[in-house]
Amino acid sequence: MYVIDFTKIKVSCENCNLHELCLPRGLDKAELDKLDSIVTRTQPLHRGDILFRCGDSFSSIFTVRTGCIKLTTSSAQGEEQIIGFYLPGEIVGLDGIEKGVHCCTAEALDTSSLCAIPFDNLTNICRQMPNLNEEMFRVMGREISHENQLLLTVTKKHAEGRIATFLLSLSRRYKQLGYSEMEFRLAMSRSEIGNYLGLTFETVSRTMSKLQKQGMISINHKYITIEDMDALKEICSEQDCTPALNKTASS
Known part of the structure; x- marks a missing residue:
């Protein structure tokens, strides 16, 4: 140690x-x-x-x-x-x-x-x-709240809600640090995101590409730009996911 x-x-x-x-x-x-x-x-x-x-x-x-x-x-x-x-x-x-x-x-x-x-x-x-x-x-x-929210998120049926929740969580946490809530770097790989959210690597990549095609995010290697925050929140709302997930699941 x-x-x-x-x-x-x-x-x-x-x-x-x-x-x-x-x-x-x-x-x-x-x-x-x-x-x-x-x-x-x-x-x-x-x-x-x-x-x-x-x-x-x-x-x-x-x-x-x-x-x-x-x-x-x-x-x-x-x-x-x-x-x-x-x-x-x-x-x-x-x-x-x-x-x-x-x-x-x-x-x-x-x-x-x-x-x-x-x-x-x-x-x-x-x-x-x-x-x-x-x-x-x-x-x-x-x-304790994080564990409860993670359990809620990974039991949702659709991958979009899990990915949206994860990105909104990171956005909020980077904002608290004084950084941009709209653009940030992912320290974790797609495989690690998938492991965390209960999704396969392929599902994570496919879902993020879908969100990009829909104009909600832009992806540049490890950098994410949120283009439409309201649309991401709407996905969470529709699937009853909470964007308050703190730490931020095989379809």
């Missing part, structure tokens, strides 16, 4: 441009300083590098600073199932809280950096800081 403190390049929680999306949201300066005292920065990960594996001992949760992390689990037959894609400001590693070991594997999809927060230390300061404790409950609630 990568947990290396790069103190020479340390950026405090107070000065981090993600602090309004992460655990520090709503904390005052003294509280930020206390949280910052237990945070370390991980060694940069490159595509394919593993942050932690299923079965590793749990000690820390991680906030994504840059890049994208995918979370996977395996079936009894050893088949990989992607259960989430995590962008900057989002927290990875909560799967290890219950049993003290990780039940998932976290892998970088591109060059990524993270903040490591030792969970025992975090629990201790949460007792002293009600605002931080409230943020932890918010993060955990978001994870």
Whole structure:
């Protein structure tokens, strides 16, 4: 597991441009300083590098600073199932809280950096800081909501609704980061999108091409431009899909 403190390049929680999306949201300066005292920065990960594996001992949760992390689990037959894609400001590693070991594997999809927060230390300061404790409950609630919404999405009959929901989720999350909600890069491959949404690679490619022909999106390699946001939302509405899917299923 990568947990290396790069103190020479340390950026405090107070000065981090993600602090309004992460655990520090709503904390005052003294509280930020206390949280910052237990945070370390991980060694940069490159595509394919593993942050932690299923079965590793749990000690820390991680906030994504840059890049994208995918979370996977395996079936009894050893088949990989992607259960989430995590962008900057989002927290990875909560799967290890219950049993003290990780039940998932976290892998970088591109060059990524993270903040490591030792969970025992975090629990201790949460007792002293009600605002931080409230943020932890918010993060955990978001994870539960995501799981419910993912289940809803992957049980929909049509591929268009799943793809539209996924793209709208990414759009909203990039907007929260201060980036364009209309144009963004997909860190994940078509196969990975299909694995996540319960679709084959061919179905993902065919569906995205269909959306492009209908003028809803434009595709340039890994870059997506949303040309008609309302039309994508209409697809979700017609199929009772929710565009609020956080992490963003064989037809």
